[in-house]
Amino acid sequence: MTKLPNKQQETLGGTIVHNLPFPRDTTPEALAWLKEMAPIQIEQPYSITYLHSYAQDSPWFAGLSNKKILANQDPESGYVYATPRGHDMHSGAETNWIDITENEAVIHAFTVCHFGSEAFLDQTPYVLVQVEFEGVDTLLLSRLFGVDPMEASLDWIGMKIKPKFIRNSKLKPTDVYFIPA
Amino acid sequence: MRPVYAISGGVSKFAKSRPDKNFQAVVKEAYDYAINDLQISFPDFTEIVDGSVASYFSDHFTRQLMAAIMAHDYLGLCPKPSHRVEGGGATGGLCFQEAWKSIASGHMDVVVAYGFETMSHVETWKGNEFIALASDVSFDYPVGGFYSGYYAMMVTRHMKEFGTTVEEMAHVSVKNHINAFHNPYAQKRNRYSIQDVRDAPMVAWPLTRLDICVMSDGAAATILASEEGIQKLEKAGAKIPRPLVKITGIGRGTDAMRMADRPHVDYDTFIKDYATEQEKASSDTMKYYKKLWDHGTRYPGVHSFRAGRTAGNMAYKHAGIHNPIEELDFIELHDAYTSSEIQTYEDLGLCRYGEGGPFAASGKAFLPGIDYGLKLPDKPTCSVNPSGGLIACGHPVGATGLMQAVFAIWQLQESIKKHFNDNTLQVKDAQKGAIHSHAGTGTYVSVSILEKE
Numbered sequence: 001m002t003k004l005p006n007k008q009q010e011t012l013g014g015t016i017v018h019n020l021p022f023p024r025d026t027t028p029e030a031l032a033w034l035k036e037m038a039p040i041q042i043e044q045p046y047s048i049t050y051l052h053s054y055a056q057d058s059p060w061f062a063g064l065s066n067k068k069i070l071a072n073q074d075p076e077s078g079y080v081y082a083t084p085r086g087h088d089m090h091s092g093a094e095t096n097w098i099d100i101t102e103n104e105a106v107i108h109a110f111t112v113c114h115f116g117s118e119a120f121l122d123q124t125p126y127v128l129v130q131v132e133f134e135g136v137d138t139l140l141l142s143r144l145f146g147v148d149p150m151e152a153s154l155d156w157i158g159m160k161i162k163p164k165f166i167r168n169s170k171l172k173p174t175d176v177y178f179i180p181a
Numbered sequence: 182m183r184p185v186y187a188i189s190g191g192v193s194k195f196a197k198s199r200p201d202k203n204f205q206a207v208v209k210e211a212y213d214y215a216i217n218d219l220q221i222s223f224p225d226f227t228e229i230v231d232g233s234v235a236s237y238f239s240d241h242f243t244r245q246l247m248a249a250i251m252a253h254d255y256l257g258l259c260p261k262p263s264h265r266v267e268g269g270g271a272t273g274g275l276c277f278q279e280a281w282k283s284i285a286s287g288h289m290d291v292v293v294a295y296g297f298e299t300m301s302h303v304e305t306w307k308g309n310e311f312i313a314l315a316s317d318v319s320f321d322y323p324v325g326g327f328y329s330g331y332y333a334m335m336v337t338r339h340m341k342e343f344g345t346t347v348e349e350m351a352h353v354s355v356k357n358h359i360n361a362f363h364n365p366y367a368q369k370r371n372r373y374s375i376q377d378v379r380d381a382p383m384v385a386w387p388l389t390r391l392d393i394c395v396m397s398d399g400a401a402a403t404i405l406a407s408e409e410g411i412q413k414l415e416k417a418g419a420k421i422p423r424p425l426v427k428i429t430g431i432g433r434g435t436d437a438m439r440m441a442d443r444p445h446v447d448y449d450t451f452i453k454d455y456a457t458e459q460e461k462a463s464s465d466t467m468k469y470y471k472k473l474w475d476h477g478t479r480y481p482g483v484h485s486f487r488a489g490r491t492a493g494n495m496a497y498k499h500a501g502i503h504n505p506i507e508e509l510d511f512i513e514l515h516d517a518y519t520s521s522e523i524q525t526y527e528d529l530g531l532c533r534y535g536e537g538g539p540f541a542a543s544g545k546a547f548l549p550g551i552d553y554g555l556k557l558p559d560k561p562t563c564s565v566n567p568s569g570g571l572i573a574c575g576h577p578v579g580a581t582g583l584m585q586a587v588f589a590i591w592q593l594q595e596s597i598k599k600h601f602n603d604n605t606l607q608v609k610d611a612q613k614g615a616i617h618s619h620a621g622t623g624t625y626v627s628v629s630i631l632e633k634e
Contacts, residue, residue: 012304039200046244054319082548083441109341111333113325114387117310120325128330130338130441130483139441141324141485145286152386157341172323 012043018076054171056086059097064167064176071100071136082133082140100133105178108132108139112149125149131161131178146179182285185428187631188414188421189405190587191215195368195399195575198301202241204400205255205386211402211580212256212287215293217585221406221419223257224269229413231289232262232553235297237579239270241311243417253296262289269315270515272296273401273582274618274627280405281629287585290410294586297576298398308396317439329518331440331622333385336520339484341389345523345538346388351378352542352555354391354494354572358613359553361569364603368397368575373564374554378519386564389572401583403590430500430615430630434491436481440622443487445479455480455490457530458497459504466533473535480534486521486623492604493628496615497530500630505544506531506563509590510611513585515619515626516570521599525617529628530565551605567592567606580628582618589614593633 020040023030040050041141054061063070072095074088080097082099108130116124144161158180169175191214193199195208214595216226233256235249240443245251249265265278273296295631300308337346355375358575361367373391381389405428406414411421437443447453448471453463460466481487493505502508513527516522521538532540540546546565567573568588568615571581591600592611598604608614613632620626 010304041200044244052318057319081442083317083439085442089437089442090270109334109338111330111337111388113327113330113333113385113386114383115309116306116325116330117313118304118306119310121306124323126325128252128334129324130334136567137445138443141441143324154337154341157337173320174324176436 018089057084060084061171064165064173065171067101067165068099069163069176070097070100070132071141072096080136081133082136083138098134101163103136104134105161105163106132107144107156107161107181110144110152112152116131129161131177132139141173143174143177144179170172183287183407185281185284186406186411187426187428187590188411189215189218189406189578190403190583190590191218191401192366192580192584192587193400193583194366195397195580197368197395197397199299199398200301204210204248204297204299205252207299207398208252208295208400208402209255209510211400212293212295215404217404219421221414221417221476221595225417226414226419227257229417230258230261230291232283232349233258233263233293233295234273234276234279235281236294236583237265237298238267238272238301238337239311239578240316241296242302242308244302246550247398252297252443256293257625268625269620270517270576271578271582271587271618271625271627272580273584274305274623274629275433275582276579276584277403277583277616277629278433278583278627279429280403281428284405284407284410289405290413291406293402293404294583295400295402295585296581297580298578299435300577301397301398303397309438309579312564321439325353326383329385332518332520333388334516335440335483335622336387337340338482338493339524341519342537343476343535347379348375349538349541350387350392350519350523351375353516353522354378355479355555356547357506357516357566357570357572358391359551360548360567360606361573363601363603364569364574365601365603366598367569367573367578368395369573372554388520390519394517394571394576395587396535397577399575399580399584401580401587402584422594422596425589425634426538426631428629429632430496430502430628432492432494432496432499432628434488434626435589436488438621438624440483443483446480447479451480454489455494457494457601458528460533460633469533483612484532486524486528486619486626488623488626489525489617489619489628492617492626493529496628496630500632505529505615509563511564511567511589511591511608512615512617513568514565515571516566516572517576517619517628519572521619522565522570525619526565529615529617531565548606548608582616585616585618586631589616591632593631625628
């Protein structure tokens with residue numbers, strides 16, 4: 001049997017309060033006592049929907065939804081970026097698109113996230129990998145499936161992997177993920 | 182450039198949550214402490230100070246834009262000049278250097294650099310989400326944005342490349358937590374063993390909860406002055422300890438926001454552009470690096486912080502430091518993770534690239550006279566994070582780099598006992614120290630050198 005933690009998880013939410021204790025008369029003594037008062041804490045919900053543009057990187061996302069991994073290449077040096085970059089960091093020149101879907105890929109670095117940011121907590125444990133493609137100069141952050149997250153091992157580094165694409169594209173970088181080749 | 186002196190500092194108690202005061206009032210705690218330590222009245226100091234530089238990382242945590250002017254106002258500094266600095270986790274270090282610039286340039290004589298963060302206003306995992314927004318929101322954040330995950334990826338590469346072990350990383354956690362046991366400003370004052378660190382809940386393999394710093398509410402403030410500024414303050418009755426603490430070196434570096442974009446340079450480029458003066462002068466080290474490169478190492482990749490190396494080299498050159506481990510008596514270093522402390526040993530030239538793990542377990546970065554419960558083969562040489570660092574003190578982001586500056590000032594003024602009510606963490610006869618502030622996955626890094634005049 002799994003032992004319960006020693007500390008209960010803190011959450012927001014609770015009873016709605018419409019009034020607070022306060023001295024009936026604002027005598028000097030009562031006003032002085034106010035400095036001993038515990039702070040009032042309220043909840044302030046905040047949410048917003050951004051209209052985010054992928055701008056010059058948009059073809060990369062369109063590529064994923066069509067089961068292609070694109071990369072950017074400097075026209076002169078041939079330096080290739082696995083993660084899109086509209087202009088080369090060395091020459092400053094505008095880069096071109098190339099297709100690296102079939103390039104051999106290996107794990108360059110990885111982790112298993114047992115916790116995560118709030119948005120990803122329900123997906124834990126999940127595996128993050130930096131993917132190294134043959135003939136490509138930089139890496140790509142992605143997710144790895146098809147491994148046991150409880151058996152993480154440095155031996156995973158260098159493992160050959162291959163891309164898979166989700167059928168119903170979400171136009172997110174997670175439209176592609178990797179599994180052992 | 183004129184000489185610049187760090188004459189005083191103050192730190193609020195770092196805590197998980199400070200609902201008792203708003204951020205302005207927490208800043209004032211640190212600010213008042215720094216003024217009181219000069220034994221000058223608030224109105225007299227206000228009359229003399231020329232302006233402020235503010236440091237806080239995230240508008241999301243306060244849900245308040247232009248929070249800096251609210252703090253500046255609360256400190257009674259209007260209508261004097263002020264501006265905010267932001268550079269992720271390095272915000273405090275950058276703020277310190279901006280204040281230095283204001284004085285070194287001759288623009289101002291007395292400047293306060295203050296920083297704060299109020300991270301308790303959201304739940305921990307929402308806070309992690311805010312922090313993860315300091316990664317590319319098109320390509321990194323949506324994949325599983327989580328900073329502990331990013332750092333864990335970097336260290337798995339470091340482990341694979343150089344053989345670094347989790348036990349070596351745990352040495353950093355044990356050291357910093359036990360140091361903080363003697364620091365009343367620290368958020369976590371616990372004694373842990375290597376086993377405790379490894380048995381703690383796994384957060385992002387191989388980093389456990391005790392390999393990672395905690396979120397905090399807190400503030401810190403430092404007062405910087407020119408020679409003329411010191412004269413003005415002393416004329417008004419301030420008591421400024423002698424010997425003075427002078428800022429003798431300033432360095433900064435940067436790297437790509439996405440760690441995936443970082444280059445993997447060859448041996449010749451590494452030696453030409455990044456090797457330290459000391460590394461270049463050692464044929465043994467050159468051979469060692471050649472061997473690493475022959476076995477496939479490339480720089481910086483995701484295992485090293487090029488920004489940290491750049492900042493360190495720049496600051497050392499400015500301060501005339503040739504052999505950092507021998508010349509620096511202590512370093513307050515940005516240990517958001519035990520792994521990043523190890524990586525930074527290498528970036529700052531305390532050891533060679535690839536030797537950070539053994540260095541962590543060697544004892545060289547520990548303080549003498551403290552029982553860490555560890556068998557350490559070497560004697561302490563350059564104490565790293567004698568305060569307990571971020572791992573134990575906490576990491577209220579905008580305050581952290583300035584907290585390091587305050588602790589460095591107190592070390593060099595040899596006043597740790599006065600401020601901590603405990604002399605255990607005082608580095609004996611400290612002459613020279615460094616503070617190191619680090620952002621993102623190594624995007625902005627600042628290094629400042631402080632020394633006893």
